[in-house]
Amino acid sequence: MRVLALLDGTLADPDSPQIRVDDLGLLRGDGVFETILVVDGKPRELTPHLDRLDRSAAMLDMPTPDRAAFERAIELVIGNWTGAREIALKLVQTRGIEGGDGTPTGFALGMEISPKVLQQRAEGLAAVTLDRGVEPGLADRAPWLLLGAKTLGYTINMAALREAERRGAAEVIFTTSNGSVLEGPTSTAVLVRGRTLVTPPSQLGILPGTTQAALFRAAERAGWTTVVEPIPVEDLYTADGLFLVSSVRTVTRVHTLDGKQLPDSTALLPELRGLYESEY
């Protein structure tokens, strides 16, 4: 099922057209989004998601999203949801109509978690590394490349996932051209070494992860060490565990990388997921 709420506080039919063909979100990928996990009617990391939506909008020189209107739309979706206990809730703001008055288009769309994601949460997945074609320092040097903004222009991310499928895998870990770990197309990479969690710095031009932040918060409280530092690709093979984390996938184990089986991290999965769940 899908539930759609508009920013004017009304519900709309997601199976009927709601967007004009000349919306810049469609014609140019000119817009920003967030995907929030809602469990039993409660949105997780709502403020970090809304903050990041603001940040992405600012990176695109767009009007700051109307937070009250988005919050009302979120409530409306949740209040009208009659499906499973989890919702993948997308918030979207585009630059509006081409040649229009600059009023953004915005909506909140509740969708079911796909069976594929549910299976991956349970069974883990195979990933491949793919060159993202960026070098360290590029994000700072060339802010117009929007590295680290969550935009509607996810064309490359989707192409990378298709490339992974061609290689018999389900997910991607992007790397810099010189072999430093970046992120997944829709997730953050987290490495486990002993009682330490490691993730790459967002300064590399990657999205600061809301789920990664929640996991690290919980881990620190539970006595783990957390480190934010560049990760050479080689380290992925020798770590105790490699995980992709995101709102919708929560914590998902990577069992195979570039066709090679990684050290068995089966036992770590419930532990990390327990940490994550302890936040809610």
Place this chain on the structure above:
Amino acid sequence: MRVLALLDGTLADPDSPQIRVDDLGLLRGDGVFETILVVDGKPRELTPHLDRLDRSAAMLDMPTPDRAAFERAIELVIGNWTGAREIALKLVQTRGIEGGDGTPTGFALGMEISPKVLQQRAEGLAAVTLDRGVEPGLADRAPWLLLGAKTLGYTINMAALREAERRGAAEVIFTTSNGSVLEGPTSTAVLVRGRTLVTPPSQLGILPGTTQAALFRAAERAGWTTVVEPIPVEDLYTADGLFLVSSVRTVTRVHTLDGKQLPDSTALLPELRGLYESEY
């Protein structure tokens, strides 16, 4: 005015919503497009545009666009156009609905040429160079980056144009990280040296230009030399002329680059535009 035709051979109202919120073209920038110039009811470079739409779709592993349906939609837009003698005609194909049956969404949308473009055609424009963050060889090495595909994910291109505005210019010439000329966000760069036209090779990961190809064809017939080779940024300052060419802007002169006035190429403009027009 705007005229919208759908692939089923019907006209639709461009001022009313036609696209669902869960269309992957909107949610992911997952789609391809072309913009064709129509003059006095005649589309220019129609076959090259349709061929390039096919090529972009193939790079995105999308179904080949239904050429007959697009041609019918184009005729419908042109037949119902009552505006100025020029139309900017956009063809769009998206991957369709998220979780749907894979049927692409497609349409043809006729729009007016913006007053800004008309002014730039007449008066020329100031451009800035911006690092596109790619190095030579990347396009071949990492096809999932879709360099040279004309996708709906033009978010970066739009951000670059805003950066140009911030710097007091109207256009951008993207460069590789090591200072080789690539292209404009929506145009091809063409350099004039004596009786020679030069443009960078598409192997660098840039879009093969339909207007550039038409101009070069005409120039060759008129006895000019045409060269496709890498262009160091420094060469832009010493050339006899620098032009941005595209369907909608046709041939537009760059008079200022990164705040520095370029050698006066005013006399070259009518000559190049004459070559281009001789094709039609």
